[in-house]
Amino acid sequence: MGHGMSEQKTPSQNTVRAICALGLVKGLPPEVAAHVASLARIDVLPGGAGVFTQGAVAQRAYAVLVGAVRIRQIGSDGAQALMRMIAPGEMFGTVALFTEGYYPADAETAMPSHIASWSKADFMALTMNSPQIAINIIGMVGQRLANVQNRLREMATQSAEQRIAHALLMLVEQSGAVQAGACEICIPLRRRDVAELAGTTLYPASRLLAAWEKVGLLARSRQMLVVRDANKLRRIAQGGLL
Amino acid sequence: MGHGMSEQKTPSQNTVRAICALGLVKGLPPEVAAHVASLARIDVLPGGAGVFTQGAVAQRAYAVLVGAVRIRQIGSDGAQALMRMIAPGEMFGTVALFTEGYYPADAETAMPSHIASWSKADFMALTMNSPQIAINIIGMVGQRLANVQNRLREMATQSAEQRIAHALLMLVEQSGAVQAGACEICIPLRRRDVAELAGTTLYPASRLLAAWEKVGLLARSRQMLVVRDANKLRRIAQGGLL
């Protein structure tokens, strides 16, 4: 958005199908879902493109159809934290429409992506007219709240190693493609991303990931991380250095 | 709840007024608010009483009318974290009704309290029938999400000192009674509570709070903390050890 290289389309066949699979329209009759899809704008963005900026007035709600988005928050002191990675089928930037009205974080594509979005007016109207949509939104936000609260607790009580393991497991759950016992995380991750997700810094994260690769617990294949032994990872996440 | 010493009432004059002031019914006509109040059950609980337990099936949504409630999460490894303190006028335990259906934390009164609650059936019906209530819920949950995300970032990037300062400022904002330039936090706080709120342990928290009391930044008056110099506290929260 606001990027010279972006392409804009109205919903096509495939994108309509993707939108109808969103949690947002779960439990709704197909014609309503189709209506929701018809209101969406589709942006085709290259990797590294900004979608919205922290502090900007919230004017649209977004969903990733293809690709991935990084949601990064930056504090008044300049310190950054990666709040979440968004995988296809997930929404982002929606909460700000219902609260104070400013996006609380930056959003940028982590790879070439197709992004659906709705104007604030349309989105609020949908919410007002369909209790089911409202409830779906509450469910989505609630899910994220639970997730963030868990991370908060882990942050306070667990070691960096455990938190990194948890972060990877979360990503697998979020966007894991199983293949021959291993799970590929279909989101491009830099060391720095993993570190910030786990609430640590580049150096410890790099060390640990490298060590895990050496042991065969992890592998890299064209920008993506592959978890070769999820159970072992789970054991690390739970028990520490067992 | 499930406690021998609890007393149960149907809404009285005062409690109805308190319920009508809840964020839940913001922007609704008085008769609807009154209807919401009429559906509520009121529990009068002593301090230290359990309201619900982590992992239990979520059957009611709650609000504090008088008193205070501690929301504490305990991890599979036994480590505890204090997710939030609930002050009068705030709701808790509502999200679980819309997600997987289990309370994600323990709730217990931190002092003698009046607790309003609604059955899941009533609460869902209210949400289905009034888009405004649904939107209010989204707003409340969204607010909390933003709050928790901020804490998460602080946790990752700031020192224990800064986090404790932030925790106190949050509590002041949440339940501060101004009196002659100082703010009393009207929630009983043990050292341990402050520590867990800030994501650290008893020892550092005790040291810091004691030091701040020595300097006159804080004071204690009958179980409550009083912030004598909020600006200085704010400076500590921002800049570190300036």
Place this chain on the structure above:
DNA sequence: TGCCGGGTTTGCGCTGGCGCAACCTTTCTG
């Protein structure tokens, strides 16, 4: 009044994990 128990303070030692700096590898670009 003296005892008891939960909460709090504090001296001391220790270590997890952070930060720097230098170097290496891969990807992008002209």
Place this chain on the structure above:
DNA sequence: CAGAAAGGTTGCGCCAGCGCAAACCCGGCA
């Protein structure tokens, strides 16, 4: 295909802040 830029690795030193344990304070109760 060469050069640049961005990302990743790693040896080393260091310190914030955690944990223990022992003492202390204070309110409730007999």
